[in-house]
Amino acid sequence: MGFSKTFLTRKEFEMCGIFGIISENKFSSTDILASLKKLEYRGYDSAGIAMTGGSLYIEKSVGKISELEKKLKLFSGNAGISQTRWATTGAVTEKNAHPHLDCSKKIAVVHNGIVENYLELKKDLTKNGHKFESETDTEVIAHLLENNAPDKVLEMLEGRNAFVALKDGKIIVAKNGSPLAVGVGENVNYIASDALPFLDKTKTVIFLEDGDVAELTNSNIKFYGQQREPQHIDWTIEDAKKGTYSHYLIKEIMEQPMTINAAVAQNDEKINEISRMINSSFGSFFVACGTASHAALAASYFFAKIANKHINFCVGSEFSSHKHFLTDKSLVIAISQSGESADTLEAIKIAKEKSAKIISIVNVPGSTISRQSDYCFLTNAGPEIAVCSTKAFTSQLSVALLFAYAAAGKLEEGKELLKETSKHVREMLTTEFTEKIKLLSKKIAQKEHLYVIGKGFNYPISLETALKIKEVSYMHAEGFASGELKHGVIALIEKDTPCIAIVANDEFKQDVLNGAAEIKLRGGYIIGVSPENHEVFDFWLPVPDAGNASPIVNTIPAQLLAYYLALERGCDPDYCRNLAKSVTVK
Ligand code: AGP
DSSP, X not given: OOOOHHHHHHHTTOOOEEEEEEEEEEEEHHHHHHHHGGGGGGOOSEEXXXXXXXXXXXXXXXXXXXXXXHHOOOOEEEEEEEEEEOOOSSOSOTTTSSOEEOTTSOOEEEEEEOOTTHHHHHHHHHHTTOXXXXXXXXXXXXXXXXXXXXXXXXXXXOSSEEEEEEETXXXXXEEESSOOEEEEOSSEEEEESSSGGGTTTOOEEEEOOTTOEEEEOSSOEEESSSOOOOEEOOOOXXXXXXXXXXXXXXXXXXXXXXXXXXXXXXXXXXXXXXXXXXXXXXXXXXXXXXXXXXXXXXXXXXXXXXXXXXXEEEEGGGGGGGGGGOOTTOEXXXXXXSSOOHHHHHHHHHHHHTTOEEEEEESSTTOHHHHHOSEXXXXXXXXXXXXXXXXXXXXXXXXXXXXHHHXXXXXXXHHHHHHHHHHHHHHHOOHHHHHHHHHHHHHHTTOSEEEEEEOGGGHHHHHHHHHHHHHHHOOEEEEEEGGGGGGTGGGGOOTTOEEEEEOOSSTTHHHHXXXXXXXXXXXXXXXXXXXXXXXXXXXEEEOOOOGGGHHHHHHHHHHHHHXXXXXXXXXXXXXXXXXXXXXXXX
């Protein structure tokens, strides 16, 4: 179905949060919104709800869920669906907010994903007399459900989609690409984009697979095709609350001494078996996106130095260009917090077509990547809510280090190093240290540009440092290998341009210090992240000497600086503009 590329880009980022309940006992509209709020990190442009309790109650609003709350009527019913939207298709208006209705106003639909052929479907439906009220692709689903069975409708949609409909007092759920999970209760069933919104009600979850369609009543879950088995999720809803912290971001940064230890709590036998597979593999790749890709890049460095094993690295969205190197001796090691990143899923699909085996390092249990892998390692970091990934990243680094040490036959040494590192991180997260970073953030908050240099194990950390600062404080930041400085970027250095130099006590120490000196010569303001102070530093951020785990301790100041810069620059640290927590479309 050939649509022009330019059109596709407009709709590219439809990532949202869906939540629904169908229950024997009546519940109120406020109950639905309370659960939907737990998905707000997936999108916050507009929100809406549809409920039945005799009549169909619809309410929509532009902006965060709190805006919808202001106009919400206290409606009670037995079934309801809702959605918080992250939109580009058509303006962010109430008309385009979900849910969308069919002509009879009896079928309500919420959706996550892209209906890539929606214009053609809309044209046919319009020709057959259907009247459309919004500019969205989603509305075609409501009209299609008037005369077609839900499984037929799902087949008609091109692209990655998940939809939930309220029809005849039942909830219909359908998935092909974007994630959906059913929460199984006593005379009540839940549906959501992930398990978080109903974890305080049930830990029995059915994760839908691509092509799945089911009908939910309060006592039954009827699949159109193969029945799926429930699994138990042991996350608690407390894990997903802010507690006493003002933002999820700072809470998750402060959890890292614990989450690094939890990441190490892996099954030794499984780790050793995997490391043997990696050692005997050929033409293998670490693959991931965004922050996870920085962990994947670091992992390839860990294997090169610690296990003397070459493993390629590639970002998910570029992987297809390398597929012809894959064989049945190759492994693809996919790293992902959410386990739902579409570009990483696409890379896994390509690898499977080439008979390569899939190992994944994932944080969300039951997620699509975890289910598509031959071997899955959970990073055990608990729910990560802030859009800006922090604790999941240091957990990914920890598991990758563990793999490398195991591949070198030194698993116990690796474990000891990471236990030590968890202690180091606990010692770093002091008020004195955060106050120092707050001071720095005040000094540089109005700067337009910031650069970060690192080498070896800490080159990926220079990239991660820049990404954290960019995505949460909207300050332009660029990380690069310190050796690349002289090949162009140094031209950007002006008087007082802030530059973070990540200087570990390793074989590259002097190289990075030289790079910092060259920047200082051109007027740069040097912020040194290092175990020891140095005269080239204008501002020193002391970090423990953590040996091969230096990338973990060197990331902490970057995360804190991004947080305090965001506050200084009046940005919301938890909800980054133009971003969503998991990127479920390519
Ligand atoms: C990181 O702070 C960002 N939210 C983003 O780069 C993220 O790391 C990327 O989208 C990958 O997500 P994943 O780990 O869930 O696959």
